[in-house]
Amino acid sequence: MGTVGKAISLLELFTVAEPELGLTDLARRSGFDKATTRRLLVALTGHGFVEQDAGTRHYRLGAGLSRLARIREARFPFLQTAVPLVRDLASATAETVHLSEFGIDRLVTVHVEHPAWANRVNIDIGQLLPLHSTASGIAYLAFARDEIVKACLAGPLEAFTAHTLIEPAAISRSMAEARERGYSISDQGLEEGVISVAAAILSAEGFALGTIAVAAPKARTTTADITQRGLAVMAAAREISMRLNGDNLQTLRRQA
Amino acid sequence: MGTVGKAISLLELFTVAEPELGLTDLARRSGFDKATTRRLLVALTGHGFVEQDAGTRHYRLGAGLSRLARIREARFPFLQTAVPLVRDLASATAETVHLSEFGIDRLVTVHVEHPAWANRVNIDIGQLLPLHSTASGIAYLAFARDEIVKACLAGPLEAFTAHTLIEPAAISRSMAEARERGYSISDQGLEEGVISVAAAILSAEGFALGTIAVAAPKARTTTADITQRGLAVMAAAREISMRLNGDNLQTLRRQA
DNA sequence: GGATGTTGGTTCATTATTTGAACCGTTATT
């Protein structure tokens, strides 16, 4: 791995759950030498990608990241556009609604709304979702570029639960069903007891950019709930797609 | 400069005005060789910090940045907290209101609300503001850690206009006035014809984290406007600080 | 109170990565 990759891996050690880490800890987790880790952190700090707490000397993600993320958002207002609809969907369904964007080979959770229930599906911002074993992933694949689909089906497909589909044919079938139905369903594909529905948010060219999904404990979910949430999530995804593409969303490439 | 620094400088070439750049262009602007530039871009793309347009082959900032920025936001909800108050202030003043966060040695614009006027002060998200020559900068310095103030006054102080204060003593005086008054005023310090007022947003320890500012064309600004905006910007900054610090903002360290 | 372990941070000879001039292939422009 190049030095740049190493620096970025360091950044990726920070999570919502552990937003501040010490030098030794970072070195241990990254597997880099302490001296290397430090040098990388200094370089990152110099550009505002990392900040160091004056008191504890622990490191955390810096403001430079917000700056660049906002520049990206300015050109491509995914969050700005989608968040209000995520909120609406959350209050309509009273279950966890999460929004994700594609990155490299997974979906990245960029926004989450949790219901008031104590028993709910908990998802953190920044959480990475595999493509083959989540409702979001299937919804994404259903409208992804061929290369991405191929790469996903070719790669090793982890079985997270007894219900995870890992045969390429089964996954393709789920994708086809999702296309036909307008939304995808994942029954405990990533975690036992969780059932989700999702729909893809499309670019002007008709390719998936990200997804919106509703996740709920299976115990309190009926078949009627699934259908209702599916239709709602589909409507939300469509609305977001339209707003993103200035209301001139082409006829969906593959849906025709 | 280390490789990491170079990679980050590449990212910093993207702006709101030019969010997509080609390889040759990036190489030219960064001063790096085309091969080097490419290798860095590939490394960045591999981690989702940069994306490449499938059609034009141009590069843009990637979703990985949003992810990390959101993780940072989750721990430190600066934007989430401040944006509503920025909006309120914008509609109350009918002038440009911008929010900035400190990064390394400058302030980074993280949010802007523009008024409907055709003649208005235009500021882009991501724009960097020098500390010594802007209302935001002075407001920040007034409550910054001593090291930062020292570093700023020691460094070369560029005179952007004939009105820019560049003598350390004059800048210190502005800071003292800002502390006393509760807000800072910059009369054409960065650009001719622009007058701004700003107030610092404080951490629980009483140090400045960022600022909120109102910028307007001097031509239509009266002395009364300045006072009114100053009080409004001060109130907004206080409210943001309180919300950020869970309503238990300590007595302001230096204001006492 | 002295031994022990932990932390953040530094040094410098060794080692591996980065560098860039020259290159190729493709796609406009003239």
Added chain:
DNA sequence: AATAACGGTTCAAATAATGAACCAACATCC
């Protein structure tokens, strides 16, 4: 058909990254 501009690649030479061993400071534990 010639030219130029673009994205992308190659490989010997130059440079930067590496990590074991090292401090100093703090906390913990007999």
